[in-house]
Amino acid sequence: MESNEVLIDCQSVWKVFGERSKEAIRSITERGLTKREILKEYNCVVGVADATLQVRRGEIFCIMGLSGSGKSTLIRLLNRLIEPSLGTVRVKGRDLSTLDAAALRETRARHIGMVFQSVALLPQRTVLENAAFGLEVQGIPRDERNRAAETALAKVGLSDWKLRYPRELSGGMQQRVGLARALTADPEIILMDEPFSALDPLIRRQLQDEFRQLTKDLGKSAVFITHDLDEAIRIGDRIAIMKDGVIIQEGTAEEIVMNPADQYVADFVAGISRLHLVKAHSVMMPLDQWCRQSPGLSPDSLPRCSPEADIDALIGKITGTGSDAIAIGHGGTTVGVVTTRSLLLGVRGESDNRAAA
Amino acid sequence: MDFNPGAVLAPVVDWLNANFHGFFAIITRIIETVLGSIESALLVLPAFAVIAIVVVAGFFAAGLRVAILAGFCLGFCWLAGLWEASMQTIALVVVAVAIAVAVAFPLGILAARRARVEAALRPVLDVMQTVPPWVYLIPAVMIFSLGRVPAIIATIVYGIPPMLRLTTLAFRGVPNDLKELGQAIGAKPRTILWKIELPAALPTLLVGLNQCILLSLAMVVLAGLVGAGGLGAEVTRGLTRMEMGLGLRAGLAIVAVAILVDRLTRGTLERKSRAA
Ligand SMILES: Nc1ncnc2c1ncn2[C@@H]1O[C@H](COP(=O)(O)OP(=O)(O)OP(=O)(O)O)[C@@H](O)[C@H]1O
Numbered sequence: 001m002e003s004n005e006v007l008i009d010c011q012s013v014w015k016v017f018g019e020r021s022k023e024a025i026r027s028i029t030e031r032g033l034t035k036r037e038i039l040k041e042y043n044c045v046v047g048v049a050d051a052t053l054q055v056r057r058g059e060i061f062c063i064m065g066l067s068g069s070g071k072s073t074l075i076r077l078l079n080r081l082i083e084p085s086l087g088t089v090r091v092k093g094r095d096l097s098t099l100d101a102a103a104l105r106e107t108r109a110r111h112i113g114m115v116f117q118s119v120a121l122l123p124q125r126t127v128l129e130n131a132a133f134g135l136e137v138q139g140i141p142r143d144e145r146n147r148a149a150e151t152a153l154a155k156v157g158l159s160d161w162k163l164r165y166p167r168e169l170s171g172g173m174q175q176r177v178g179l180a181r182a183l184t185a186d187p188e189i190i191l192m193d194e195p196f197s198a199l200d201p202l203i204r205r206q207l208q209d210e211f212r213q214l215t216k217d218l219g220k221s222a223v224f225i226t227h228d229l230d231e232a233i234r235i236g237d238r239i240a241i242m243k244d245g246v247i248i249q250e251g252t253a254e255e256i257v258m259n260p261a262d263q264y265v266a267d268f269v270a271g272i273s274r275l276h277l278v279k280a281h282s283v284m285m286p287l288d289q290w291c292r293q294s295p296g297l298s299p300d301s302l303p304r305c306s307p308e309a310d311i312d313a314l315i316g317k318i319t320g321t322g323s324d325a326i327a328i329g330h331g332g333t334t335v336g337v338v339t340t341r342s343l344l345l346g347v348r349g350e351s352d353n354r355a356a357a
Numbered sequence: 358m359d360f361n362p363g364a365v366l367a368p369v370v371d372w373l374n375a376n377f378h379g380f381f382a383i384i385t386r387i388i389e390t391v392l393g394s395i396e397s398a399l400l401v402l403p404a405f406a407v408i409a410i411v412v413v414a415g416f417f418a419a420g421l422r423v424a425i426l427a428g429f430c431l432g433f434c435w436l437a438g439l440w441e442a443s444m445q446t447i448a449l450v451v452v453a454v455a456i457a458v459a460v461a462f463p464l465g466i467l468a469a470r471r472a473r474v475e476a477a478l479r480p481v482l483d484v485m486q487t488v489p490p491w492v493y494l495i496p497a498v499m500i501f502s503l504g505r506v507p508a509i510i511a512t513i514v515y516g517i518p519p520m521l522r523l524t525t526l527a528f529r530g531v532p533n534d535l536k537e538l539g540q541a542i543g544a545k546p547r548t549i550l551w552k553i554e555l556p557a558a559l560p561t562l563l564v565g566l567n568q569c570i571l572l573s574l575a576m577v578v579l580a581g582l583v584g585a586g587g588l589g590a591e592v593t594r595g596l597t598r599m600e601m602g603l604g605l606r607a608g609l610a611i612v613a614v615a616i617l618v619d620r621l622t623r624g625t626l627e628r629k630s631r632a633a
């Protein structure tokens with residue numbers, strides 16, 4: 001499923017809000033003013049500053065940040081609900097700013113669906129009509145759009161609720177309808193702006209797992225916004241962390257947890273459980289280092305795990321076999337060794353080989 | 358020194374009269390024709406037949422309760438001996454409201470979208486709403502002379518502000534996420550207006566329509582003073598001759614007409630929006 005085709009390509013995008021945003025942008029490009037200086041000099045709010053990101057086919061890209069960090073602004077730049085002040089956004093290779101109104105509508109209708117935090121269901125329409133609404137505005141005949149909507153509703157497990165009205169559904173179910181509406185139009189990319197934030201923790205987890213499964217099964221790509229790092233880690237293949245409009249770090253969950261870019265990110269990841277996140281390859285020490293430390297021992301005598309084994313699995317291995325080191329390798333080649341010490345450091349999100357790496 | 362706006366306005370009205378006489382004559386003709394045909398359509402059948410038709414139509418358009426209520430209201434007008442006057446008043450109100458809505462609705466939407474339009478309209482609306490209604494009648498009569506036409510013009514002017522204000526309010530109140538939804542799924546602006554904004558704005562719009570109808574009715578009655586005929590003329594007659602009975606009957610007939618028109622429009626629009 002994973003391929004390298006870039007579906008969304010966002011290059012150095014800025015969004016400045018305010019009456020004097022044009023002047024503010026000019027001084028950003030010419031004088032390199034910071035967000036705070038812009039606010040002071042021009043009374044403009046920098047919503048998104050110099051954001052660059054790429055979303056590839058089949059991946060779920062999470063954007064994580066606290067309230068006001070510019071997540072909603074950024075995701076709305078991706079389908080041009082907000083015009084960028086500077087920079088370009090390409091969707092499937094086409095620069096959005098060059099599209100005329102009709103072509104933009106076409107792109108939104110065909111290629112990028114969106115799910116909202118507030119769900120945004122139309123109260124006077126049934127669940128089925130809501131799910132079919134995207135196709136309805138495209139002028140698809142009723143039978144055809146209802147069939148597509150029924151399929152989508154079945155995927156999110158709401159087949160029995162077709163003829164109900166949104167107000168008769170719980171929050172979690174409404175959010176599923178929102179997802180079904182996006183799926184009905186069968187876009188390649190789904191933008192999700194904090195879709196689960198208003199739900200209680202249990203329903204939320206359930207929906208997170210369902211959503212990830214569904215997206216992967218259907219081969220969709222998604223940009224998923226959240227203010228909850230746990231959620232980002234559960235759902236995202238890659239995560240970008242935003243602060244004050246700037247993407248301060250981007251990478252897989254493991255990369256972010258193991259190598260936080262700054263103190264801000266470090267504080268964020270401090271409370272995250274590493275058990276299933278950190279893999280053997282990031283906590284192991286190189287083979288020669290281990291050989292130097294433990295002369296006379298051969299790695300072949302140790303129990304073995306793959307580099308993809310997570311800390312939980314490694315702990316299982318160590319407690320199960322009684323050995324205090326595990327050889328890491330694929331096939332016959334050993335690439336490193338995890339000792340009890342490196343494992344304990346890994347649980348804290350540190351790595352034994354950092355000095356060496 | 359007195360400041361007398363009338364001294365400025367009167368020559369303007371005179372000038373309009375002198376130079377646009379043909380134009381006003383055409384307007385008069387059009388309004389007279391439309392009004393006349395609606396009136397005669399309402400009066401060509403016997404009263405009980407009209408009542409029956411309204412009740413049946415009301416039942417299908419707005420449900421049983423509205424149908425029964427409509428029957429009562431019309432029945433009262435008939436039994437009170439004010440059938441013809443009631444029909445004239447209804448014709449006047451229907452035409453006035455239709456025109457007022459046709460003007461106020463698009464302007465109201467425009468004002469909801471562009472702050473500048475709203476800023477320009479606000480003082481005009483303020484004036485239109487605070488000037489005592491019979492003052493409108495003066496220039497209207499000066500231009501269109503006595504009769505139904507100045508009455509309906511003054512009524513339209515009087516009915517526009519509430520409809521316009523509430524239209525703006527209604528469209529402002531449409532949740533932003535719904536509008537965003539429309540854009541995000543690639544809907545055309547017109548589709549967003551009709552399928553998303555209008556249903557969401559409808560409850561407030563109905564309040565506006567209701568205000569428009571009731572104020573127009575009040576104005577139409579007042580316009581009895583300038584010879585607009587209908588129930589207004591009956592009230593005026595009751596007043597000038599000190600006939601308590603006639604005044605009361607005409608007054609109650611006005612209430613009946615008000616309830617009738619309001620419930621019928623509201624019921625129909627509400628049901629339609631639910632079905633859509
Ligand atoms: N239309 C606007 N006009 C002016 N400023 C805006 C506008 N929209 C957003 N902003 C500002 O841009 C910044 C980023 O807002 P944004 O809504 O993108 O944050 P967010 O990360 O989505 O926050 P939340 O988690 O609360 O939704 C904020 O400082 C906000 O005040």
Ligand SMILES: [Mg+2]
Pocket residue numbers: 071072073193194
């Ligand atoms: Mg947001």
